[in-house]
Amino acid sequence: MYIYSPSGAVRDKAAFKRGVARLKALGHDVEVDPDALASSQRFAGDDATRLAAIGRAATSGADVALISRGGYGITRLLPALPYKALAKAAERGTRFVGLSDFTALQCALLARTGATTWAGPALCADFGVEGAPDDIMEACFDDLLCGQGEGAGWRLPKECEGHAPVQVRKAVLWGGNLAVLAGLAGTPYLPDVRGGVLFLEDVNEHPYRIERMLTQLLLAGVLGRQKAILMGQFTGFAATPHDKGFGMRSVVEWLRARVKASVLTHLPFGHVPTKVLLPVGAKVSLVSEGRDALVVWEHAH
Structure with a gap:
């Protein structure tokens, strides 16, 4: 699983750490993008940094590429997204998962290539919550990873x-x-x-x-x-x-x-x-x- 930040900066570092720890505890191999905690104004790094992170997610070979959080920032990247790499990764089995601001990437990728992505949880808000994550969300996420969700x-x-x-x-x-x-x-x-x-x-x-x-x-x-x-x-x-x-x-x-x-x-x-x-x-x-x-x-x- 690959964790990256294509939109807003991660301010809640504790939630980020909890989310990564919980995914690992569930048995997932988790790779964190080197710029996942970058910050530039309200964004997770400047435009070039976030574009590079999206590119690394596309070439990671992970079964799931999960966003850290939403916010705002992808819309301004749409003309420069690596559409071919994202579509090829999706075809090879990488499930790109996210919501909120991630809608921009999902819609643009669908419009440009027809590739399928997944509307679903984000690391910090869903897996990084204090207490136990929602059991229905977790069950649906597990179904996705196991190929059982239908x-x-x-x-x-x-x-x-x-x-x-x-x-x-x-x-x-x-x-x-x-x-x-x-x-x-x-x-x-x-x-x-x-x-x-x-x-x-x-x-x-x-x-x-x-x-x-x-x-x-x-x-x-x-x-x-x-x-x-x-x-x-x-x-x-x-x-x-x-x-x-x-x-x-x-x-x-x-x-x-x-x-x-x-x-x-x-x-x-x-x-x-x-x-x-x-x-x-x-x-x-x-x-x-x-x-x-x-x-x-x-x-x-």
Whole structure:
């Protein structure tokens, strides 16, 4: 396993050390990039340093290349990413895993090469937590390493009990952090996925900002091309008296009224301890009935 820092600087060194120690305790051979703890302003080193780290991750030969943390920084690197090396590594079996700012690399790589990466945990926030890491996250991560992961199921909210069943076959699963995706709209680094299953999450964004970013993707034609939209976890915001009841449920109702795609909520993915791993760029099938939802994919060896 290769640990590297393509985005924000690691400020919580204790969490970094705990994460590495826990992965080793689980029996993994862990190699840490020489610049994993570099710092330049808010970034894990300057642009050249972080590009070199991504390049080393691509040539490491590791079964998993795991980011230390998200933050911000990959979008500004997109024109210079080593796409061929990343795609070749993915083809040879390296699973690139991350979330948040890592969405930029995942989308750009999918757009440029069609390679599959994995939306999943980060070292510090997930394996480096004080106390025990989330058991569901760990189980999903173990399934990935063992080649056994083939899907993710979850419970929909009560109001979905009377909804019509959803069935989508062999659609490309893609998405990630909403703010990062919205920032890629109109660029060659946003995949042109048609008939896909789009999953979204975000943190520290008020519902009106989430709706504004969804509006951008709607007006850009992105949302109208999807067969299903999976709303993950949107956390880290606080309601204000000015909202007068406007919240995430309002946003979901607004979205459902404007797209033909099925919109399912409560996907266990985002800036939360309990998260599943999702293959970005892989073809999946999605089914829901009552309050049960399931997305499945084929084994990738």
